[in-house]
Amino acid sequence: MKQVGIVGLGLIGGSFAKAIKKFDSSIKITAFDKDEKALESALIEHSIDDYDSENLKNCDLVLICLYPQATVDFIRNNAAKLKDDALLIDICGIKKGIVYYVEYILGSEHRNDVDYVSCHPMAGRECWGYENSLASIFKNKNFLITKTPNIKESAIEKAKEFATNCGFSNIQITTPEQHDKIIALTSQLAHIVSSAYIKSPTAQYASGFTGGSFADMTRVANLNENMWAELFLQNKEYIIEELDIFEKNLEQFRYAIKGNDSNMLKSILAKGRERREMLDQLDVEN
Amino acid sequence: MKQVGIVGLGLIGGSFAKAIKKFDSSIKITAFDKDEKALESALIEHSIDDYDSENLKNCDLVLICLYPQATVDFIRNNAAKLKDDALLIDICGIKKGIVYYVEYILGSEHRNDVDYVSCHPMAGRECWGYENSLASIFKNKNFLITKTPNIKESAIEKAKEFATNCGFSNIQITTPEQHDKIIALTSQLAHIVSSAYIKSPTAQYASGFTGGSFADMTRVANLNENMWAELFLQNKEYIIEELDIFEKNLEQFRYAIKGNDSNMLKSILAKGRERREMLDQLDVEN
Numbered sequence: 160m161k162q163v164g165i166v167g168l169g170l171i172g173g174s175f176a177k178a179i180k181k182f183d184s185s186i187k188i189t190a191f192d193k194d195e196k197a198l199e200s201a202l203i204e205h206s207i208d209d210y211d212s213e214n215l216k217n218c219d220l221v222l223i224c225l226y227p228q229a230t231v232d233f234i235r236n237n238a239a240k241l242k243d244d245a246l247l248i249d250i251c252g253i254k255k256g257i258v259y260y261v262e263y264i265l266g267s268e269h270r271n272d273v274d275y276v277s278c279h280p281m282a283g284r285e286c287w288g289y290e291n292s293l294a295s296i297f298k299n300k301n302f303l304i305t306k307t308p309n310i311k312e313s314a315i316e317k318a319k320e321f322a323t324n325c326g327f328s329n330i331q332i333t334t335p336e337q338h339d340k341i342i343a344l345t346s347q348l349a350h351i352v353s354s355a356y357i358k359s360p361t362a363q364y365a366s367g368f369t370g371g372s373f374a375d376m377t378r379v380a381n382l383n384e385n386m387w388a389e390l391f392l393q394n395k396e397y398i399i400e401e402l403d404i405f406e407k408n409l410e411q412f413r414y415a416i417k418g419n420d421s422n423m424l425k426s427i428l429a430k431g432r433e434r435r436e437m438l439d440q441l442d443v444e445n
Numbered sequence: 446m447k448q449v450g451i452v453g454l455g456l457i458g459g460s461f462a463k464a465i466k467k468f469d470s471s472i473k474i475t476a477f478d479k480d481e482k483a484l485e486s487a488l489i490e491h492s493i494d495d496y497d498s499e500n501l502k503n504c505d506l507v508l509i510c511l512y513p514q515a516t517v518d519f520i521r522n523n524a525a526k527l528k529d530d531a532l533l534i535d536i537c538g539i540k541k542g543i544v545y546y547v548e549y550i551l552g553s554e555h556r557n558d559v560d561y562v563s564c565h566p567m568a569g570r571e572c573w574g575y576e577n578s579l580a581s582i583f584k585n586k587n588f589l590i591t592k593t594p595n596i597k598e599s600a601i602e603k604a605k606e607f608a609t610n611c612g613f614s615n616i617q618i619t620t621p622e623q624h625d626k627i628i629a630l631t632s633q634l635a636h637i638v639s640s641a642y643i644k645s646p647t648a649q650y651a652s653g654f655t656g657g658s659f660a661d662m663t664r665v666a667n668l669n670e671n672m673w674a675e676l677f678l679q680n681k682e683y684i685i686e687e688l689d690i691f692e693k694n695l696e697q698f699r700y701a702i703k704g705n706d707s708n709m710l711k712s713i714l715a716k717g718r719e720r721r722e723m724l725d726q727l728d729v730e731n
Contacts, residue, residue, distance in 0.1 A: 281656035285721075301653050331653040341654040344647040349658035352638060354717030355694035359687055361630040362720060366727040367587050367617040368627040370567035372635035375661035380721040384714035388707050395702050401645055402699055406692065408641035413688055416681050421674050428670035431640030434648060435571075435666040441652040 160186060160321075164218035166233055168192040168201055170284060171250060172224030173292025176206040178325040181294045189214040197289035206292075215240050220321065223249040226389050227257055234261050238268035246317050247275045252342065252386075253393040254279070254305045254335035262309050274314035279303040279338065280327065281346075285381040294326070302327035305335045343397035348405065350387055351398070353380040446472060446607075450504035452519055454478040454487055456570060457536060458510030459578025462492040464611040467580045475500040483575035492578075501526050506607065509535040512675050513543055520547050524554035532603050533561045538628065538672075539679040540565070540591045540621035548595050560600035565589040565624065566613065567632075571667040580612070588613035591621045629683035634691065636673055637684070639666040 163179055165172045168190045176188050190207040192198055201207040215221065215237060223230050230249045241247065247265075251257050258277040265273055281301040284291055302322040304315060319330050333341075356362075357377040365373060391398055408427075415423040449465055451458045454476045462474050476493040478484055487493040501507065501523060509516050516535045527533065533551075537543050544563040551559055567587040570577055588608040590601060605616050619627075642648075643663040651659060677684055694713075701709040 281654070283656060301655060303654065329653055333654075337650075338654075341647055341650050344645050345651050345655045345659040348642075349662045350714075351695070351698045352642065352662060353658070354714055355691055355698060356634075356638065357717050357720045357724070358694045358713075359630050359690045361627055361687065361690075362724065364623075364627050365631050365724060367615055368567070368589065368619075368624075369587060369631045370569060372639070372665045373631040375664055376635045376638060377721060377724075378661055379658045380717040381725075382714060382718055384711040384718060387714055388710035391698075391702050391710060392705055392707060395705075398702060399699065401647065402695065404645045404647075405641055406695065408644045409637070409688065409692065412637045412641060412677075413685065416677050416684060419678055419681075421678060424674035424677060425670040427644075428636075428640055428668060428673055431643050431666040432668055432670060434643045435663060438643070438648065438651060438663075439667075 160219050162187045162189065162214070162218050162220075164189045164191065164215055164221040165207070165224060166191040166221065167224035167229070168194065168197045168207070168289050169224060170287040170289070170292050170296075171280065171282075172222070173197070173201065173206065173289040174282075174294060174296050175222055175224065175325060176201060177292060177294035178297055180206060182324040189218060191215070192289075194289070200289060216242055218242055218245060220246045220248065223247070225249075225251075226386050227251045227253055227393050228389065230257060231260055231264070235264050238265055238270045238273070241270060241273055244272050244274065246314065246321075247273050248318060248321070249277050250280055251277070252279060252346065252390045254338045256393045258305055258307060258335045262307065274311060274317065276310060276314050276318040277305045277335070278318055278322070279305075279342070280322070280325075285378060287383045287386075297326040299326070299328040302330045303338055304330060304332050305338050306332050307335065339394050340397050343394055344401045347387075347390060347394060347398050348401045350379050350382055351391070351402070352405070353377050354382070356380070446505045448473045448475065448500070448504050448506075450475045450477065450501055450507040451493070451510060452477040452507065453510035453515070454480065454483045454493070454575050455510060456573045456575070456578050456582075457566065457568075458508070459483070459487065459492065459575040460568075460580060460582050461508055461510065461611060462487060463578060463580035464583055466492060468610040475504060477501070478575075480575070486575060502528055504528055504531060506532045506534065509533070511535075511537075512672050513537045513539055513679050514675065516543060517546055517550070521550050524551055524556045524559075527556060527559055530558050530560065532600065532607075533559050534564050534604060534607070536564055536566055538565060538632065538676045540624045542679045544591055544593060544621045548593065560597060560603065562596060562600050562604040563591045563621070564604055564608070565591075565628070566608070566611075571664060573669045573672075583612040585612070585614040588616045589624055590616060590618050591624050592618050593621065625680050626683050629680055630687045633673075633676060633680060633684050634687045636665050636668055637677070637688070638691070639663050640668070642666070 188207040198210045357380040474493040484496040568582045643666040
């Protein structure tokens with residue numbers, strides 16, 4: 160891998176540029192973004208080498224760090240310009256609505272030579288834009304790779320190697336469907352809950368009255384609404400499913416509290432504790 | 446303050462013993478607990494000096510680190526044995542149902558000489574018992590002191606000094622009512638949400654599919670169900686109020702997602718982000 164193209168030089172794209180340079184500073188990086196300020200900053204910081212869009216045709220790896228719809232648009236408009244046998248990776252937070260469509264586009268553009276692997280780096284910050292990017296945000300994080308019948312084993316191996324080089328410590332192979340179902344709970348619903356939680360009028364008086372739990376509960380309310388609105392709508396079925404389950408579990412608490420049912424409360428709290436203990440055990444073994 | 450009594454040598458009581466000894470190792474600590482193993486461990490570790498229940502009458506400060514009902518019971522059974530003019534502090538997570546009742550008990554036992562101040566250290570861990578206690582859990586944490594018309598200023602000053610000596614950096618004076626209303630959101634609802642969240646069947650497959658948000662959302666599901674069930678029932682009105690507000694805010698998301706309403710979604714997400722930014726600003730200024 161001598162030349163990498165990074166499309167979208169925001170928090171994630173910028174962090175990948177820095178992580179790649181940290182791994183091997185001889186790899187050339189071309190960035191693609193409409194934000195000239197970010198491109199100029201990245202040039203000055205040597206996170207990238209140029210932003211000459213003509214260089215797309217020379218990139219062995221093209222890493223698309225855009226929102227879902229923009230990812231599809233970029234690939235549709237630029238499929239013909241990709242280098243022969245290039246590795247093409249997107250990092251969208253939803254997969255079902257992206258992966259098969261991109262495969263279809265590549266097929267219809269006669270670009271079956273391109274190794275397309277749809278991935279999801281489970282890393283982020285409560286801020287965005289190139290100016291907040293850091294090589295270290297990927298360190299020891301989870302990296303998800305989605306597999307479809309069209310993807311070659313060799314392409315998956317290349318994506319794995321790329322993730323390891325960027326600092327990820329745990330790589331999971333999944334399907335677009337499984338990815339979207341699990342991520343609806345582990346990421347998207349968490350952002351919805353956090354945003355809903357912090358909107359209580361009481362939260363205005365929370366300062367000085369908090370331990371760790373309120374901070375944890377509301378941390379990710381600080382989000383980029385344009386990206387998350389798009390993710391929620393692209394994964395609506397699984398999110399609504401999880402919201403239904405969550406609200407049913409909340410209702411158990413409501414009835415137990417309203418009914419002064421101490422035994423019921425202890426029993427549902429114990430089930431939550433046992434689940435947390437089970438997951439901690441799985442994470443230790445992982 | 447030469448002699449302190451700590452009633453209940455669990456996570457919080459044990460941590461107070463260690464924090465007091467760290468501040469001034471010459472302060473004598475008598476512990477009261479039915480768990481002999483904890484008492485013996487604390488003796489060996491020099492966190493306490495004895496567990497002779499006769500010593501209650503010599504304690505300048507009696508710190509009650511029990512659940513709410515047990516706190517009331519202890520004070521009812523031992524009011525007559527307290528030292529003249531002792532400082533009596535409880536650390537229950539709910540206040541309305543405790544503070545006025547304890548004041549009544551002290552009055553009816555003719556112990557108006559006792560300076561009773563009801564406090565709430567906003568600190569904890571996802572584990573419990575003396576064996577998990579640490580002096581450091583109070584460092585730079587919030588400490589709440591509830592004030593009623595019966596409490597003398599001098600008693601509040603003593604409680605403040607005690608909290609500062611134990612490592613707390615931010616002390617808030619509040620009322621039992623305000624405490625319970627705000628804590629319903631900043632602590633109790635967080636534990637309900639966390640416990641409800643982790644019970645999704647999908648959570649069993651979360652390992653390897655998580656970033657920071659799922660861990661944050663479910664951390665406090667690892668709780669002591671006996672204590673939390675009691676807290677929830679003692680603060681049921683405020684908790685149900687917050688649960689109502691929270692579920693209404695969740696419903697906004699449900700309708701916006703089901704209706705494919707991207708603008709609505711962006712708008713409600715932006716409101717959550719702005720609230721988080723406002724609170725961050727308040728915390729910086731605090």
